[in-house]
Amino acid sequence: MMPEATNNQLLSDIRQVIEQARTRVQYSINTEMVHAYWHIGRLIVEDEQQGQQRAAYGKQQLQNLSGNLTREFGKGFDTRNLRNMRSFYLTYPNWNALRTELSWTHYRVLIRLENPKAREWYMLEAIEQNWSARAMERQISVLYYERLLASQNRSAVEQEAGSHTSILSNRPEDYLRDPYVLDFLNLPSQTYLESELEQGLIDNLQQFLLELGKGFAFVSRQQRISTEDQDFYIDLVFYNFKLKCFLLLDLKLGKLTHQDVGQMDTYVRIYDQNKKGEDDNPTIGLILCSQKSETIAKYSVLADNQQLFAAKYLPYLPTEEELRLELVRERKSVQLRLLESDDKDPKGGHS
Numbered sequence: 001m002m003p004e005a006t007n008n009q010l011l012s013d014i015r016q017v018i019e020q021a022r023t024r025v026q027y028s029i030n031t032e033m034v035h036a037y038w039h040i041g042r043l044i045v046e047d048e049q050q051g052q053q054r055a056a057y058g059k060q061q062l063q064n065l066s067g068n069l070t071r072e073f074g075k076g077f078d079t080r081n082l083r084n085m086r087s088f089y090l091t092y093p094n095w096n097a098l099r100t101e102l103s104w105t106h107y108r109v110l111i112r113l114e115n116p117k118a119r120e121w122y123m124l125e126a127i128e129q130n131w132s133a134r135a136m137e138r139q140i141s142v143l144y145y146e147r148l149l150a151s152q153n154r155s156a157v158e159q160e161a162g163s164h165t166s167i168l169s170n171r172p173e174d175y176l177r178d179p180y181v182l183d184f185l186n187l188p189s190q191t192y193l194e195s196e197l198e199q200g201l202i203d204n205l206q207q208f209l210l211e212l213g214k215g216f217a218f219v220s221r222q223q224r225i226s227t228e229d230q231d232f233y234i235d236l237v238f239y240n241f242k243l244k245c246f247l248l249l250d251l252k253l254g255k256l257t258h259q260d261v262g263q264m265d266t267y268v269r270i271y272d273q274n275k276k277g278e279d280d281n282p283t284i285g286l287i288l289c290s291q292k293s294e295t296i297a298k299y300s301v302l303a304d305n306q307q308l309f310a311a312k313y314l315p316y317l318p319t320e321e322e323l324r325l326e327l328v329r330e331r332k333s334v335q336l337r338l339l340e341s342d343d344k345d346p347k348g349g350h351s
Contacts, residue, residue: 030103037104041089044082087111091119102126105133109140118145125214135210142211143323147177150327172243172284175213176309178330180288182211183317192315194251198235201251215242225270234267245281246271252289256310260287261300268307282306288313294333 044065062079069077091111092098098107106126113119122145126136139145184207185200201208202221209216219237226232236249248267252260264285271283287310302308318326 031100033104034098034100034102034107035095037085038089038092038095038098040082041085041087044086045089084108084111099123099127103133106136109133109137113140121145129214131210139210141320142181142183142317143320143327144177146324146327147179148174150178150331170243172245172306173309175215175240175243176284176286176311177213178292178311179323179326180211180311180313181317181323182208182313182315184208184211185315187315192253194235194253197251197253197315201236212238215240216247217241219246225267225274227270232267232270234271243281243284244279246276246283248283248285250285250287252287254289255291256287256289256293256296258296258300260289261296261302261308261310264308265301265305284309286311290315297333 062082066077066079066082069082088107088111092107102110102123106123110119110123113122122136122140125131125139125144131139182197182201184204185197187197187200198221205218209218216238217240219239220234221236223234223237224231225234234248235251238247238249239245240247248264248271250260250264250267264287268283268285276283284307287308289310289312292310292312296302297310302310312326314323314326
């Protein structure tokens with residue numbers, strides 16, 4: 001082996017040792033910081049409860065405490081952070097309920113959530129998906145949990161999901177949501193083309209995969225599939241390792257049409273016949289459009305087909321109220337379709 005090659009290998013090995021050591025040190029620091037801040041919050045709460053009214057333990061006490069701690073230990077003990085530590089303990093009074101995989105920054109975001117089921121779900125998802133605190137905060141801001149619930153079957157919608165179990169099963173519809181928020185593309189309002197939308201998704205693939213959901217990996221863009229007499233090109237192809245199937249994604253500007261549904265149905269059939277492996281589950285197709293049609297959803301093959309789906313995308317970040325109204329509309333639509341399905345079922349069973 002040449003000396004230069006030996007040195008390169010040595011450098012690579014040493015670099016790996018250093019990076020692993022830094023990771024362990026950072027993990028240890030995060031764990032100790034979370035542990036310390038939880039105990040500080042506990043001490044503040046216990047001090048509050050020593051015969052003082054909550055209102056009396058206010059701004060002045062925290063300011064005095066902050067000043068003393070800052071003079072002795074430096075930054076990190078301003079009144080806002082002390083309030084966060086107090087809220088941290090009140091939100092998680094049982095230390096054993098905490099997960100040391102998450103940083104203090106993660107927990108500062110989580111304690112702002114009022115819904116304990118949503119808080120628990122985001123905590124577990126952040127660990128499983130290895131979300132940074134920023135990624136988790138974005139998923140909360142675009143109501144990831146609520147959008148998943150809006151697309152679930154009746155039992156999941158009614159039960160609002162168990163706090164210690166995933167709301168995802170092994171059904172494609174449980175991995176897809178509606179709407180998708182594509183604010184990270186920074187598209188000009190009403191003036192972009194489908195090709196620009198597609199290019200934007202490719203250019204921001206990491207963020208799109210985060211928005212797309214759990215278990216997805218990018219496969220291809222404008223993938224060609226062929227029949228005996230014709231070639232077709234699919235906008236985007238992904239694979240989901242949880243569902244063990246391909247996802248074909250077709251991008252559409254404007255309102256969903258019967259032609260869009262028929263085209264995706266053709267794509268899925270051809271893909272299943274020519275591309276899907278023996279160990280893969282049936283391919284699913286998702287039409288991502290700027291405007292859905294309830295008529296098309298109700299009276300096309302979308303209504304009963306377990307492989308075809310349509311969802312709306314929002315090219316901008318809506319306000320929380322706008323997004324909630326969108327979810328209310330979608331949930332009512334799902335529930336109405338389920339009720340109509342029950343009416344057709346002579347046994348009156350649930351979907």
